[in-house]
Amino acid sequence: MIIRPARRTENINEYYFSAKLKEIDRLNAVRSEEGKDRIINLGIGAPDGMPPVQAIEALVESARQPGNHAYQSYTGIPELRQAFAEWYRRYYGVELDPAAEIQPLVGSKEGILLLSLAFLNEGDKVLVPDPGYPTYLSATALVQAEPVKYDLVEENGWQPDFDALEKTDLTGVRMMWTNYPNMPTGAPATEELYRKLADFGRRHGIMICNDNPYSFILNDRPLSILGVPGAKECCVELNSLSKAHNMSGWRIGMAAASGEVISQLLKVKSQMDSGMFRPLQLAAVQALSQRPEWFESLNAEYRKRKVLAGKIFDMIGAEYDPGSMGMFLWGKVGSDNPLATEGPDGSPLGAGEDLRSPGEKVSDRILYGAGVFITPGFIFGKNGRDHIRISLCAGPEILENAAEKIRELMG
DSSP states (O other), X not given: OOSOOOGGGTTOOSOHHHHHHHHXXXXXXXXXXXXXXXXXXXXXXXXXXXXXXXXXXXXXXXXXXXXXXXXXXXXXXXXXXXXXXXXXXXHHOOOOOTTTSEEEESSHXXXXXXHHHXXXXXXXXXXXEESOOHHHHHXXXXXXXXXXXXXXXXXXXXXXXXXXXXXXXXXXXXXXXXXXXXXXXXXXXXXXXXXXXXXXXXXXXXXXEEEOTTTTTTOSSOOOGGGSTTGGGTEEEEEEXXXXXTOGGGOOEEEEOOHXXXXXXXXXXXXXXXXXXXXXXXXXXXXHTOOHHHHHHHHHHHHXXXXXXXXXXXXXXXXXXXXXXXXXXXEEOOTTSXXXXXXXXXXXXXXXXXXXXXXXXXXXXXXXXXXXXXXXXXXXXXXXXXXXXXXXXXXXXXXXXXHHHHHHHHO
């Protein structure tokens, strides 16, 4: 390179799944030459179902209209903001001003970086969950803020330990990331949890950023942190059509917060893009109008898949919570798990000769031995080191095929 990369990139790596998918592509090329099946990917949470028919029809029809291909408003069309507001009122019981308290996004992932750019200065501190979505850490690093990790542990239901947080030195902490139903653990949101978070943020002058894309998956009662009275004083929520509407590739999300927060978010966003394609926005309006039957049908399928994923974990010897929510199953494996005592090629491992976490050892053994990729939990933080995660975004026949391949591996 003719110049050195910016210092802000020194503390981040390529996103784990970006690098892993390239590795899987290389392995698939070799497997094809050897006449083997392609690797079964149970890693990424990209829904495999179709979006609502009405959304597809709206996209196609509106794309035929010659006036719909120009730059769009930075704030989104009024119809979309109104649809988001009605969605929140209908399912979360939250009132939002569509003109001032909603900002459409190119997926909620964009919102993580935009909020960080809008509200964090170099050296500011950010409370980040461990385990948690890796993008919280990378966005913090990109704006040269300092992450302060807080532990989520099974014994506490994967919820923050508020006693420990109160004893933490919160000097310089301006933001806290939360995510419920939790990814990767599947821990549910509760009204009490959201009240505690809002109270914590208000008392300490910390913006609580709740990432809420999984609230409809395997969950009959979606909750929003903005349902807590007075939450808009200190809370912002990100949401998305990716998971609950099978539209991950469409990149349609939103931020909801007080008008003051949204105006600052827009100040940054308006420098970065020129508005969402109008046919996408009109399609999103139709997706957001889905009745409860849509989610009931969606979750009936995910329940079947979770049972099959549980059978894989039973076979591996991984402990899991059958009542978890979201589109992943989170399983615990120990260093004594048979698959964690073998190298990727099946050779025995001696004590102390391999520094990989138990979850990574199990994941690698299954990937290279059975041709099935299961996400190792270490990528979400140290509290995920002895865990693995199965995505429910693979159909029953794929999960059954994966189970058979793992069964053959284990003899």
